[in-house]
Amino acid sequence: MNPNSASAAPRDSPTTIPLRKFGRHDVQISALGLGGHHLGDATDQTEAERIVHTAIDAGVTFFDNCWEYHRGKSEAWMGAALKGYRDKVFVMTKVCTHGREGALATQMLEQSLRRLQTDHLDLWQAHGICFENDPELFMRTGGAAEAMLKAKQQGKVRFLGFTGHKAPEIHLKMLATGFPFDAVQMPLNAFDAHFHSFEQLVLPELQKRGIAPLGMKPINGHGDPVIKGVLTAEELLRYAMSLPVATTITGMEKMEVLQQNLKIAQGFQPFSAEEMSAIRERSKQTAGDGRFELYKVSLKFDNPEARLAHEFPLDRKSVEVEEMVKSPMNNGHPYLSKSELAL
Amino acid sequence: MPDKNSISRRDFVRTTAGTVGAASAHALANATSRPRQATGLGNSQQQTVSSEPVPKRDLGKTGEKVSAIGVGGFHLGSTKDQNEANELVSRALDAGITFFDNCWDYHDGQSEVILGNALKGKRDKAFVMTKVCTHGRGKDVAMEQLEESLRRLQTDHLDLWQIHEVIHYNDPDLIFATGGAAEALLTAKQQGKVRFIGFTGHKDPAIHLKMLSHDFPFDTVQMPLNCLDATFRSFETRVLPEAARRGIGVLGMKSLGGSGELVRHGVATAEEGLRYAMSLPVATTISGMDSLAVLEQNLKVARGFTPMTAAEMANLRERSRELAADGRFELFKTTKKYDGKVGREQHGYPTAEELPA
Numbered sequence: 128m129n130p131n132s133a134s135a136a137p138r139d140s141p142t143t144i145p146l147r148k149f150g151r152h153d154v155q156i157s158a159l160g161l162g163g164h165h166l167g168d169a170t171d172q173t174e175a176e177r178i179v180h181t182a183i184d185a186g187v188t189f190f191d192n193c194w195e196y197h198r199g200k201s202e203a204w205m206g207a208a209l210k211g212y213r214d215k216v217f218v219m220t221k222v223c224t225h226g227r228e229g230a231l232a233t234q235m236l237e238q239s240l241r242r243l244q245t246d247h248l249d250l251w252q253a254h255g256i257c258f259e260n261d262p263e264l265f266m267r268t269g270g271a272a273e274a275m276l277k278a279k280q281q282g283k284v285r286f287l288g289f290t291g292h293k294a295p296e297i298h299l300k301m302l303a304t305g306f307p308f309d310a311v312q313m314p315l316n317a318f319d320a321h322f323h324s325f326e327q328l329v330l331p332e333l334q335k336r337g338i339a340p341l342g343m344k345p346i347n348g349h350g351d352p353v354i355k356g357v358l359t360a361e362e363l364l365r366y367a368m369s370l371p372v373a374t375t376i377t378g379m380e381k382m383e384v385l386q387q388n389l390k391i392a393q394g395f396q397p398f399s400a401e402e403m404s405a406i407r408e409r410s411k412q413t414a415g416d417g418r419f420e421l422y423k424v425s426l427k428f429d430n431p432e433a434r435l436a437h438e439f440p441l442d443r444k445s446v447e448v449e450e451m452v453k454s455p456m457n458n459g460h461p462y463l464s465k466s467e468l469a470l
Numbered sequence: 471m472p473d474k475n476s477i478s479r480r481d482f483v484r485t486t487a488g489t490v491g492a493a494s495a496h497a498l499a500n501a502t503s504r505p506r507q508a509t510g511l512g513n514s515q516q517q518t519v520s521s522e523p524v525p526k527r528d529l530g531k532t533g534e535k536v537s538a539i540g541v542g543g544f545h546l547g548s549t550k551d552q553n554e555a556n557e558l559v560s561r562a563l564d565a566g567i568t569f570f571d572n573c574w575d576y577h578d579g580q581s582e583v584i585l586g587n588a589l590k591g592k593r594d595k596a597f598v599m600t601k602v603c604t605h606g607r608g609k610d611v612a613m614e615q616l617e618e619s620l621r622r623l624q625t626d627h628l629d630l631w632q633i634h635e636v637i638h639y640n641d642p643d644l645i646f647a648t649g650g651a652a653e654a655l656l657t658a659k660q661q662g663k664v665r666f667i668g669f670t671g672h673k674d675p676a677i678h679l680k681m682l683s684h685d686f687p688f689d690t691v692q693m694p695l696n697c698l699d700a701t702f703r704s705f706e707t708r709v710l711p712e713a714a715r716r717g718i719g720v721l722g723m724k725s726l727g728g729s730g731e732l733v734r735h736g737v738a739t740a741e742e743g744l745r746y747a748m749s750l751p752v753a754t755t756i757s758g759m760d761s762l763a764v765l766e767q768n769l770k771v772a773r774g775f776t777p778m779t780a781a782e783m784a785n786l787r788e789r790s791r792e793l794a795a796d797g798r799f800e801l802f803k804t805t806k807k808y809d810g811k812v813g814r815e816q817h818g819y820p821t822a823e824e825l826p827a
Contacts, residue, residue, distance in 0.1 A: 258795040259702050294703070322639050323676070415640040416806065416819050424804040426796060439796050 144186035151337030159392035163192030165378025167201035179208035202242035221254035225436035226264030229274030251284035257293035295328035315342035321414035339373040369397035522774030523566030530719030543572030545758030547581030559588035582622035601634035605816035606644035612654030631664035637673035675708035695722035749777035
């Protein structure tokens with residue numbers, strides 16, 4: 128067994144979700160985290176609240192979100208659901224400056240706090256670091272890095288981090304800036320193990336630096352490998368959770384998905400090193416061309432907010448672009464005139 | 471220009487002029503200057519047609535010299551007819567171009583046939599390279615393809631034989647497996663059927679580095695090298711120094727982005743793009759020339775070639791940086807669209823058309 132793997136955590140009773148150490152800090156978070164984007168895909172707010180409450184009762188403490196998910200709906204629903212539960216959970220959200228100035232980051236933080244109905248975040252992360260020049264834009268004078276440090280000093284956020292789904296090299300560039308990150312989020316799954324691999328390139332570096340690794344896309348975003356019969360959802364989630372990560376964030380837009388995940392997470396027993404390598408053997412062939420990890424290669428998975436900020440052309444056919452254009456109220460930037468809104 | 475389904479930031483900004491929100495959206499654009507149009511910097515001294523020959527450069531540590539620009543085999547197969555190809559090859563040779571690229575599967579073999587015909591009686595003046603398309607298959611397939619290539623090229627030996635399209639993460643494992651394509655390279659070299667051996671790929675520097683890490687006696691390695699590559703999944707920064715350290719001859723390709731993307735999107739002029747690629751420490755830059763006009767345009771740059779200064783190169787890299795950052799002009803590195811059909815079939819992968827993006 129890998130001494131660094133999650134198995135180092137104490138054996139848990141079959142009904143609780145194990146808690147794990149949040150990087151170098153004396154803080155514990157649940158090994159399974161609830162993804163904010165999918166929460167906004169729940170049938171309605173009542174259902175979303177029911178999912179959040181059931182998750183909390185089952186021992187989920189880590190809640191993911193982002194300023195721009197569903198143009199603010201994800202944060203608003205989570206905020207409503209956490210009323211009376213705030214102290215029991217670790218709330219993360221992300222800021223979508225994408226190279227734009229720090230003042231915009233601060234504006235976004237205030238909006239996020241309001242929507243989440245709280246006076247502080249446990250973790251605030253720079254969202255979607257995925258272009259080659261993102262690290263330098265993040266660190267530039269008057270950039271988001273400065274705003275993040277200020278927010279921490281003011282006690283509005285406890286910890287800082289960044290996220291991205293694109294390239295391990297860009298993550299390493301962010302780490303090389305020397306910014307005091309507490310957490311880093313990235314795709315970690317059985318296919319990533321072979322292809323533009325965050326597991327191989329970034330994870331060891333985070334362990335060395337005492338930065339909490341937050342895994343995402345454990346079943347490759349939308350479960351394509353499950354649909355194609357390469358690995359089961361359970362195998363995929365167990366693989367991701369068995370890596371030396373602080374938590375694995377996964378989307379649960381329906382009660383049945385939550386229940387399925389809870390079955391694995393409660394009393395979680397990590398795969399042995401042999402089991403891990405057997406899973407990797409099975410994913411190796413199809414991992415080779417990256418077809419299950421299009422977020423690492425295709426422009427289609429770039430976040431429109433990020434492309435916009437970079438002046439990159441947008442794909443009008445994308446659902447997210449349509450949402451962004453039609454719901455300008457949530458971001459403080461009314462992009463289009465009324466006549467243009469009728470696309 | 472972006473296609474009609476895309477909205478640029480510029481459009482957004484224009485439609486929001488006067489709104490409060492636009493002020494902060496503007497800030498970045500105003501804070502950094504981003505020239506969008508090629509300025510034609512450094513062009514002037516190249517305008518007069520030189521009669522000097524195309525310079526020769528060392529091919530790694532092989533002791534062989536090749537011309538600083540090479541004729542791409544795929545585009546040679548796209549010329550109007552055999553006569554035009556003959557004329558193109560003959561003019562290229564007269565100007566001092568010796569390097570001729572090809573591949574077993576270009577135009578289903580027609581590119582090799584056309585080059586073979588065009589080189590009749592001139593074989594000794596040319597450095598002929600072609601590539602083998604095993605894509606994970608073994609030595610026997612490779613040796614059969616070699617015989618076919620030699621027959622089509624009407625020659626008894628190749629100057630350089632390379633493994634084509636090493637672009638999937640498991641390719642190095644398959645190539646170096648027992649009975650794999652690497653063994654074919656060595657056998658062909660021992661038999662005197664090929665003088666030098668190498669590999670090519672357009673996808674990912676990490677895969678090239680994995681190939682090199684096998685310490686196999688490659689004489690050459692081919693890769694995309696252009697001013698956009700310099701800051702996006704960069705072969706220039708990651709593979710070029712490693713090849714140099716090992717004394718392996720580097721063959722650059724896609725100097726204008728593969729299909730002139732650099733020029734079409736106003737990153738640089740064709741001349742600037744080609745000059746940048748040729749100014750890197752490479753043995754040759756393979757360029758597609760499907761007409762005499764393109765050959766002549768390239769010769770304007772390549773005859774008596776003057777490399778860009780370090781400052782000129784840095785300037786072009788800076789101008790390209792923002793446009794390069796999302797990789798949309800180097801889709802061969804990211805999407806499956808540019809991956810060969812045979813390779814995908816051999817790997818048991820769905821065709822590019824079956825995959826989104």
